[in-house]
Amino acid sequence: MAATISGPVSCLSRIAVVTRGARGLGLGICKQLASNGVKVVLTDKDEEKGLDAVEKLKQFPHFDITFHHLNVTDSTNISSLSEFIKTKFKKLDILVNNAAVPGGIIDREKSGILSNILTTGETYERAEECVSTIYYGTKTMTETFIPLLLSSHSPRICIPNKSIQKEIGDIDNLTEEKIDGMVRSFLSDFKEGDLRKNDWPTSLLAYIVSKVAVSAYTRLVAKRYPAICTNYIHPGFVRTEMTGNLGALSAEEAARGPVMLALLPDGSPSGLFYDQTEVSSFTQLASTGVRVILTARDEKRGLEAAEKLKQSGLSDVIFHRLDVTDSSGIASFAEFVKISFGKLDILVNCPSSHLMRRGVTIDAEILNNLNIESEKKTRSIVMDFLSNLKQNYEMGEECLKTNFYGTRDVTQALIPLLLSSNSGRIQKLRNLRSIMAATIGGPVSCLNRIAVVTGGARGLGLRICKQLASNGVKVILTDKDEEKGLDAVAKLKQFPHFDVTFHHLNVMNSTNIASLSDFIKTTFKKLDILVNNAGVAGGIIDHEKLKVFDGKIEKLGKSANPFIIGETYERAEECVSTNYYGTKTMTETFIPLLLSSQSPRIVNVTSLCGKLQYIPNQSIQKEIGDIDNLTEGKIDEMVRSFLSDFKEGNLRKNNWPTSLSAYIVSKVAVSAYTRLIAKRYPAICTNCIHPGFVRTDITGDLGTLSAEEAAKGPVMLALLPDGSPSGLFYDQTEVSSFTQLASSGVRVILTARDEKRGLEAAEKLKQSGLSDVIFHRLDVTDPSGIALFAEFVKISFGKLDILRKQILFQLPIVECRKLDAS
Ligand SMILES: NC(=O)c1ccc[n+]([C@@H]2O[C@H](COP(=O)([O-])OP(=O)(O)OC[C@H]3O[C@@H](n4cnc5c(N)ncnc54)[C@H](OP(=O)(O)O)[C@@H]3O)[C@@H](O)[C@H]2O)c1
Numbered sequence: 001m002a003a004t005i006s007g008p009v010s011c012l013s014r015i016a017v018v019t020r021g022a023r024g025l026g027l028g029i030c031k032q033l034a035s036n037g038v039k040v041v042l043t044d045k046d047e048e049k050g051l052d053a054v055e056k057l058k059q060f061p062h063f064d065i066t067f068h069h070l071n072v073t074d075s076t077n078i079s080s081l082s083e084f085i086k087t088k089f090k091k092l093d094i095l096v097n098n099a100a101v102p103g104g105i106i107d108r109e110k111s112g113i114l115s116n117i118l119t120t121g122e123t124y125e126r127a128e129e130c131v132s133t134i135y136y137g138t139k140t141m142t143e144t145f146i147p148l149l150l151s152s153h154s155p156r157i158c159i160p161n162k163s164i165q166k167e168i169g170d171i172d173n174l175t176e177e178k179i180d181g182m183v184r185s186f187l188s189d190f191k192e193g194d195l196r197k198n199d200w201p202t203s204l205l206a207y208i209v210s211k212v213a214v215s216a217y218t219r220l221v222a223k224r225y226p227a228i229c230t231n232y233i234h235p236g237f238v239r240t241e242m243t244g245n246l247g248a249l250s251a252e253e254a255a256r257g258p259v260m261l262a263l264l265p266d267g268s269p270s271g272l273f274y275d276q277t278e279v280s281s282f283t284q285l286a287s288t289g290v291r292v293i294l295t296a297r298d299e300k301r302g303l304e305a306a307e308k309l310k311q312s313g314l315s316d317v318i319f320h321r322l323d324v325t326d327s328s329g330i331a332s333f334a335e336f337v338k339i340s341f342g343k344l345d346i347l348v349n350c351p352s353s354h355l356m357r358r359g360v361t362i363d364a365e366i367l368n369n370l371n372i373e374s375e376k377k378t379r380s381i382v383m384d385f386l387s388n389l390k391q392n393y394e395m396g397e398e399c400l401k402t403n404f405y406g407t408r409d410v411t412q413a414l415i416p417l418l419l420s421s422n423s424g425r426i427q428k429l430r431n432l433r434s435i436m437a438a439t440i441g442g443p444v445s446c447l448n449r450i451a452v453v454t455g456g457a458r459g460l461g462l463r464i465c466k467q468l469a470s471n472g473v474k475v476i477l478t479d480k481d482e483e484k485g486l487d488a489v490a491k492l493k494q495f496p497h498f499d500v501t502f503h504h505l506n507v508m509n510s511t512n513i514a515s516l517s518d519f520i521k522t523t524f525k526k527l528d529i530l531v532n533n534a535g536v537a538g539g540i541i542d543h544e545k546l547k548v549f550d551g552k553i554e555k556l557g558k559s560a561n562p563f564i565i566g567e568t569y570e571r572a573e574e575c576v577s578t579n580y581y582g583t584k585t586m587t588e589t590f591i592p593l594l595l596s597s598q599s600p601r602i603v604n605v606t607s608l609c610g611k612l613q614y615i616p617n618q619s620i621q622k623e624i625g626d627i628d629n630l631t632e633g634k635i636d637e638m639v640r641s642f643l644s645d646f647k648e649g650n651l652r653k654n655n656w657p658t659s660l661s662a663y664i665v666s667k668v669a670v671s672a673y674t675r676l677i678a679k680r681y682p683a684i685c686t687n688c689i690h691p692g693f694v695r696t697d698i699t700g701d702l703g704t705l706s707a708e709e710a711a712k713g714p715v716m717l718a719l720l721p722d723g724s725p726s727g728l729f730y731d732q733t734e735v736s737s738f739t740q741l742a743s744s745g746v747r748v749i750l751t752a753r754d755e756k757r758g759l760e761a762a763e764k765l766k767q768s769g770l771s772d773v774i775f776h777r778l779d780v781t782d783p784s785g786i787a788l789f790a791e792f793v794k795i796s797f798g799k800l801d802i803l804r805k806q807i808l809f810q811l812p813i814v815e816c817r818k819l820d821a822s
Contacts (some may be wrong), residue, residue: 010819014152016094016262017041017085019072019141022049024240026098027254033262034063038094043070043081045099072099072137073129082144091151094262097138097214101130102207127190127206131183134210135217136531142221149228155409174220179213215273231261233274272725272735295322295333300349324406334413342497343472347410449473449599450524451718452516454507454532454586457484459696463711464531468718469498473529478505478516480534507534507582508574517589526596529718532583532670533605538575538662539567543700564660572646572662576639579666584632584673594684603717604674604688608731609660610667612739617655624672625739627727632676635669671729671738678727687717688738689730749793751778 016033020026021042030042034057042057044050047069054067068084071077085092186209189195201674215232238254253779296302299321306319322333338343369422451468455461457479465477469492477492479485482504489502503519505512522529542565583604594600612625623634642665645654657664674688691710695703714731729738752758755777762775793800 014093015041015067015085015089015091016096017043017092017141017145018096019043019079019137020045020068020099022046022053025235025251025254026096027053027239028094028251028261029098029258030065031063031252032255032259033061033094033096034065036259036263037062038262039066039089041066041068041081041085043068043478045069045071050431056712072097072141073132075140078140078144082148085148085576087144090148090665092145092148093152095141095145095149096258096262097141098258099137100134100207100211101126112133114345122206124187124190128187130206131210133211134207135179135183138214139217146221146225146228150225160261167458174216176217176220179216179220183213218273219271223723226270227535229264229270231264231270231272231274233257233261234275234276244560244575244594247725293320293337294318295320297321299721322410324410325401327409330409333410333416333605337414337417342417344414347414449528450476450520450526450597451529451531452476452478452503452520452527452586452590453531454478454582455480457481457488459689459698460533460707460710460714462488463534463598463707464490464533464718465500466498466708466716467711467715468498468529468531470495471715471719472497473718474499474501474524476501476503476516476520478503480504480506507532507586508577509586513585513589517593520590520593525593527590527593528597528599529601530586530590531603531605531718532586532715533579533603534582534713535563535605535607536575536578537698538571538660538666539787541565541698541700543702548597558748564663567659567661569643569647573643575662576643576666576669580635580639580669580673581668584614587673587677591681591684595681599722600684601720602674602677602686603714604670604686605714606670606674606688606690606729607663608690609664610671610688610690611729611737612668612671613654614657615668620655621739622669627675627679630672630676632673635672635676639665641668674729675727675738682726684773685720685722685724685726687720687726687728687730689713690736691718692732692734748773749776750774751789753777753778753779 014037016038018026018030018040020035021030021040022044026042028043030040030053032039040063042050042054042065044053044067047067050067050069054065057063057065068081069077070081186206190206218230218232221228226310235254235257236249238249238251240251254276257274261274294302294306294317296305296319299319302319302321306317320333320336321329323329369664449472451465451473452477453461453465453468456465456475456477461479462477465475465488469475475498477485477489477500479488479502482502485502485504489500492498492500503516505516507513587602594602612621615621615624620638624630624638641654642656642661645651645656646661651658651661670686674686677684678686691713692705693699693703694705694707694710695701696707710732713730716733725735729736750758750762752761752775755775756773758777762773776789776792777785779785
């Protein structure tokens with residue numbers, strides 16, 4: 001049962017509508033949804049191509065695909081599709097808003113080299129069409145289909161998105177009118193020729209504005225309809241017609257992201273921006289602790305500009321003189337960066353020849369994608385450019401020297417330093433606003449960042465310390481064992497650039513915690529990163545038995561080899577005190593210091609066991625899962641009543657887990673507490689993480705990951721860019737869900753030898769909330785009966801997702817135990 005709950009949403013009887021499904025990414029999405037068993041309504045404005053596509057897909061015999069004509073800018077088309085879906089299916093489960101036009105004509109030659117200047121002919125009419133298709137099309141489709149989506153058990157909307165522009169980032173105060181207003185004023189500025197003046201993007205313009213509008217609208221819909229899991233996605237740079245078949249990914253590969261979102265498990269987060277299959281951020285705010293080195297040829301103007309940036313909120317700006325046409329100046333600037341910082345994270349090329357303002361420019365983006373070996377291609381761009389400039393050769397030459405060769409030389413000089421960065425990037429720049437956008441897009445600088453890691457002397461904690469230090473973070477490695485802690489620090493200090501200090505800390509000891517807090521306050525006056533990692537298992541692990549566990553939580557059942565023994569009351573108390581109260585006291589104590597940081601992060605190391613579903617007690621699931629009404633008192637009360645039931649021998653009676661019980665309860669408390677803190681302190685990016693099944697002492701060195709590999713997740717969360725989502729549960733580096741409730745649309749076939757008992761059991765399961773259960777008689781000792789049953793599954797569903805040999809597990813769901821279905 002645990003397997004069914006945490007598994008993917010069943011695709012049986014799920015209906016999806018995909019817009020512009022006849023070609024490219026849309027076609028890839030239709031194909032992959034159909035191969036997952038989803039009934040797909042492939043729509044396109046081109047009837048012939050649509051019918052053709054469906055015909056081709058129907059070659060796969062188990063695909064269930066229908067074509068429906070749809071132009072997303074035509075409201076009559078949309079209502080006719082909605083009528084069709086309503087009559088035929090009475091609900092819609094998945095809506096993929098994929099239709100888009102580029103708002104101009106793709107220049108195939110340029111799109112190989114320039115990621116931005118790939119459209120020409122961006123007329124007002126095309127801009128209007130682009131906005132109508134991408135933004136208003138998505139909006140009208142969503143509005144029309146919301147009633148049908150609300151009739152689904154697990155509705156999903158996902159929207160492929162291509163561009164992140166920070167325009168409408170304030171989700172708390174966002175309204176539809178604001179988005180519409182942005183779109184309207186863009187179109188009116190376009191008509192009046194005021195695009196440049198009013199700081200709109202000036203290339204791919206309608207495309208960018210409409211995609212930003214879609215992204216913002218998605219967040220709004222996610223907030224307004226919590227029952228519909230609504231996310232948006234940048235599918236990658238994809239080889240489709242729109243990109244002139246250039247790009248890093250095939251449509252098939254790129255379809256994986258949207259399909260993943262369409263099939264997300266219930267309880268998954270909504271309103272997020274995905275960059276391919278990873279969560280990214282729509283709003284990345286300024287003053288993130290990124291240090292900006294502003295350069296200019298003219299010292300006076302440069303200093304003035306730096307001052308202005310500071311006033312506008314970018315606190316950490318320094319000026320350095322640089323003439324990009326002077327090669328010795330470039331070399332000495334590179335030397336300065338090397339000596340001062342040892343690395344460079346972001347290079348923004350914006351050489352400002354006065355010619356740029358007259359519209360004569362080669363964009364610095366050329367170098368972003370420039371394959372340095374490909375001299376021939378480079379030369380042809382340069383020649384093209386020159387041939388357009390015959391009338392004023394000198395100006396052209398100066399412009400080229402500054403904008404192109406200058407950019408190239410600076411880039412080449414700084415490439416070694418960019419390679420020393422964890423995430424080096426080169427960006428293009430047009431104006432002050434995009435400086436902000438560019439710098440904020442990068443990772444938070446690790447310079448002068450202070451981290452505290454608990455339980456840092458060994459295992460996962462030690463590797464987290466190591467990786468943070470290698471990113472340039474000052475690490476305070478803490479542990480309750482002084483000798484081991486000092487030993488660990490001595491070893492890490494072998495890396496000369498690591499800045500690691502030991503501090504003694506038992507997370508169960510409040511005097512220890514206060515003394516650490518005093519030390520951090522006096523020495524650094526702030527804390528940037530708190531990693532609550534210290535943990536104990538609450539019993540003795542039987543490593544022989546653990547071998548069969550193999551990282552799969554569903555193997556935890558009684559009959560499947562309990563690998564933990566000696567779970568005494570004292571150990572349960574220690575486990576809860578370390579894992580939950582340790583995390584809580586640390587967090588409470590350090591919040592004031594975290595609030596003094598510009599980019600504070602809390603990372604709580606939880607476990608897969610820290611998912612709510614592993615506490616079978618339904619009323620606890622409801623109470624602790626309800627983030628809107630969650631309080632610290634409720635979490636503490638859960639922990640208290642667990643300990644009291646443990647003492648009184650009432651674990652089974654009151655529906656607690658009975659194996660790994662203290663570990664599960666303490667980790668669930670940590671996960672819930674994470675959500676609470678994230679909500680209470682929006683300025684602190686707080687997330688929790690299951691690091692994977694890791695080879696450390698706690699697992700007797702068994703596991704699928706080394707501690708070094710597993711540390712990547714917590715470190716990623718510690719270094720998340722500003723504006724990243726908070727309050728999430730990560731399963732390694734991917735977002736997962738803390739609350740995954742039963743009846744997720746998974747169809748369960750319950751089998752038993754005895755028909756009467758089987759039917760009764762199925763009925764009881766239905767009453768307990770698992771709506772989609774059917775019974776089939778099966779005697780597992782009868783081979784012909786087994787063959788018949790297999791035939792039944794094949795004919796009815798064509799596939800099987802999960803096979804549970806025994807459903808009697810004491811751990812995950814209590815109803816099974818009550819039923820005693822043997
Ligand atoms: N390994 C896995 O597969 C796995 C899976 C899911 C979650 N986790 C979680 O990952 C975290 C790290 O575990 P691990 O695998 O690295 O286990 P580990 O090798 O046993 O390390 C546990 C660390 O926690 C420290 N610790 C325990 N009680 C403490 C206390 N009262 N105060 C301060 N430090 C204390 C230990 O310090 P001493 O050296 O002084 O004993 C040790 O450094 C734990 O929260 C665990 O629950 C691990």
